[in-house]
Amino acid sequence: xxxxxxxxxxxxxxxxxxxxxxxxxxxxxxxxxxxxxxxxxxxxxxxxxxxxxxxxxxxxxxxxxxxxxxxxxxxxxxxxxxxxxxxxxxxxxxxxxxxxxxxxxxxxxxxxxxxxxxxxxxxxxxxxxxxxxxxxxxxxxxxxxxxxxxxxxxxxxxxxxxxxxxxxxxxxxxxxxxxxxxxxxxxxxxxxxxxxxxxxxxxxxxxxxxxxxxxxxxxxxxxxxxxxxxxxxxxxxxxxxxxxxxxxxxxxxxxxxxxxxxxxxxxxx
Amino acid sequence: xxxxxxxxxxxxxxxxxxxxxxxxxxxxxxxxxxxxxxxxxxxxxxxxxxxxxxxxxxxxxxxxxxxxxxxxxxxxxxxxxxxxxxxxxxxxxxxxxxxxxxxxxxxxxxxxxxxxxxxxxxxxxxxxxxxxxxxxxxxxxxxxxxxxxxxxxxxxxxxxxxxxxxxxxxxxxxxxxxxxxxxxxxxxxxxxxxxxxxxxxxxxxxxxxxxxxxxxxxxxxxxxxxxxxxxxxxxxxxxxxxxxxxxxxxxxxxxxxxxxxxxxxxxxx
Numbered sequence: 001x002x003x004x005x006x007x008x009x010x011x012x013x014x015x016x017x018x019x020x021x022x023x024x025x026x027x028x029x030x031x032x033x034x035x036x037x038x039x040x041x042x043x044x045x046x047x048x049x050x051x052x053x054x055x056x057x058x059x060x061x062x063x064x065x066x067x068x069x070x071x072x073x074x075x076x077x078x079x080x081x082x083x084x085x086x087x088x089x090x091x092x093x094x095x096x097x098x099x100x101x102x103x104x105x106x107x108x109x110x111x112x113x114x115x116x117x118x119x120x121x122x123x124x125x126x127x128x129x130x131x132x133x134x135x136x137x138x139x140x141x142x143x144x145x146x147x148x149x150x151x152x153x154x155x156x157x158x159x160x161x162x163x164x165x166x167x168x169x170x171x172x173x174x175x176x177x178x179x180x181x182x183x184x185x186x187x188x189x190x191x192x193x194x195x196x197x198x199x200x201x202x203x204x205x206x207x208x209x210x211x212x213x214x215x216x217x218x219x220x221x222x223x224x225x226x227x228x229x230x231x232x233x234x235x236x237x238x239x240x241x242x243x244x245x246x247x248x249x250x251x252x253x254x255x256x257x258x259x260x261x262x263x264x265x266x267x268x269x
Numbered sequence: 270x271x272x273x274x275x276x277x278x279x280x281x282x283x284x285x286x287x288x289x290x291x292x293x294x295x296x297x298x299x300x301x302x303x304x305x306x307x308x309x310x311x312x313x314x315x316x317x318x319x320x321x322x323x324x325x326x327x328x329x330x331x332x333x334x335x336x337x338x339x340x341x342x343x344x345x346x347x348x349x350x351x352x353x354x355x356x357x358x359x360x361x362x363x364x365x366x367x368x369x370x371x372x373x374x375x376x377x378x379x380x381x382x383x384x385x386x387x388x389x390x391x392x393x394x395x396x397x398x399x400x401x402x403x404x405x406x407x408x409x410x411x412x413x414x415x416x417x418x419x420x421x422x423x424x425x426x427x428x429x430x431x432x433x434x435x436x437x438x439x440x441x442x443x444x445x446x447x448x449x450x451x452x453x454x455x456x457x458x459x460x461x462x463x464x465x466x467x468x469x470x471x472x473x474x475x476x477x478x479x480x481x482x483x484x485x486x487x488x489x490x491x492x493x494x495x496x497x498x499x500x501x502x503x504x505x506x507x508x509x510x511x512x513x514x515x516x517x518x519x520x521x522x523x524x525x526x527x528x529x530x531x532x533x534x535x536x537x538x
Binding site for chain 1: 297370398399400401402403407410411414426427433435436437439440441442443444445446447448449450
């Protein structure tokens with residue numbers, strides 16, 4: 001834990017969604033109140049997720065249904081960051097998508113052109129696709145085999161579902177890389193600089209003025225450490241108490257609801 | 270080309286199917302006559318394929334429809350060799366299959382037990398699955414994530430279809446290995462010793478008494494070289510005249526129909 005003397009209270013909070021605010025579709029107890037508290041303290045907030053299969057609008061609705069009000073500009077997803085990255089750096093490219101509607105919505109929103117056929121794609125975007133068929137996989141293979149460069153929204157190996165862990169984007173990347181003998185050039189999701197910069201830009205703050213709160217050492221705490229943000233690990237998701245950690249967070253909280261303890265200790269002021 | 274003095278005429282022929290006898294569903298001109306000639310010369314013959322998605326019975330019917338009569342014991346497929354391998358060495362194991370009906374038929378034929386759920390599998394068998402869904406991929410992931418050992422019928426990266434090359438077993442292996450952080454222990458297809466031994470056993474001959482005829486340097490000619498068989502490359506499939514070859518065949522034929530030239534030259538006697 002950082003010493004209190006040297007600690008500058010963060011002005012902005014990057015809040016991970018799955019495992020931090022929600023467990024599956026269920027709101028984690030006290031999450032709504034913790035966010036409310038931050039807003040009352042005039043802290044800036046962004047909601048952050050590696051999910052590449054939903055759009056910010058879909059995410060905003062899910063938060064709103066749980067009683068958490070968020071503007072679209074306060075939501076940073078690997079889908080929206082992928083779209084923004086391509087728009088900024090490769091705006092004349094045509095893309096082929098191995099992914100779902102939410103990603104396509106984000107691409108359409110910034111005017112990214114869809115290729116008419118796999119062979120015509122400049123970029124193949126690989127993302128989670130829970131209703132994928134052999135044909136989807138094959139078209140992605142064809143795009144890569146014909147030379148499309150590869151960008152992935154994230155490379156999580158699996159994600160939790162009611163029926164256990166389910167295969168995630170790393171599997172789709174593995175399928176295409178092995179068959180087309182190609183390599184993914186960009187992985188957009190946390191802990192990438194793309195996500196870190198998008199979140200800081202959304203709050204108009206530097207990384208040093210921010211704290212990231214999340215359940216994953218590999219994505220959330222790693223991103224904090226790599227880009228100079230404060231970090232708080234919550235134990236409501238993938239991380240368990242006492243396990244070895246590649247990156248050590250500044251704070252460990254049982255749950256996001258314990259943010260009030262940091263406030264009471266004066267750490268947030 | 271081997272010098273004729275030192276050359277012992279082969280007694281048995283391993284004949285690759287796709288690209289050698291058939292191009293897609295179309296019989297290659299002269300293939301039927303070439304096989305007829307071998308039979309008249311009292312040569313032993315096996316038909317060999319890395320296809321893991323068909324059974325020997327399905328293959329026998331396809332050959333028969335094209336006018337080529339073959340007994341089931343003369344057909345050696347990666348599906349049937351996978352089943353025989355598991356039966357011989359792991360007969361008490363329960364398996365989970367990422368694959369198609371033809372493979373399952375071969376497993377059932379030798380009495381391999383199917384696991385009731387992915388978690389219960391001792392082995393995951395990965396093969397071509399042209400109607401694969403996300404759920405199929407996810408169940409295979411779950412089997413591997415819960416510790417099932419992995420055996421693949423083959424690891425071809427793609428296969429030719431009417432609409433171009435299509436993603437093959439290497440893609441499925443890549444998906445599972447990357448997501449479950451697992452490694453495939455056995456790849457059954459050519460150029461493995463499993464296929465070589467199965468083919469020789471079927472003819473009751475040693476490798477030195479056999480010749481393999483096929484269109485693929487990496488699988489057919491490689492297998493010949495690795496196990497001491499004579500080899501003849503045909504140019505009716507994946508290999509093109511004049512291209513660099515990692516393994517040099519003893520003979521190069523335009524097509525299997527030119528086997529009669531080897532006969533006329535006395536090479537087959």
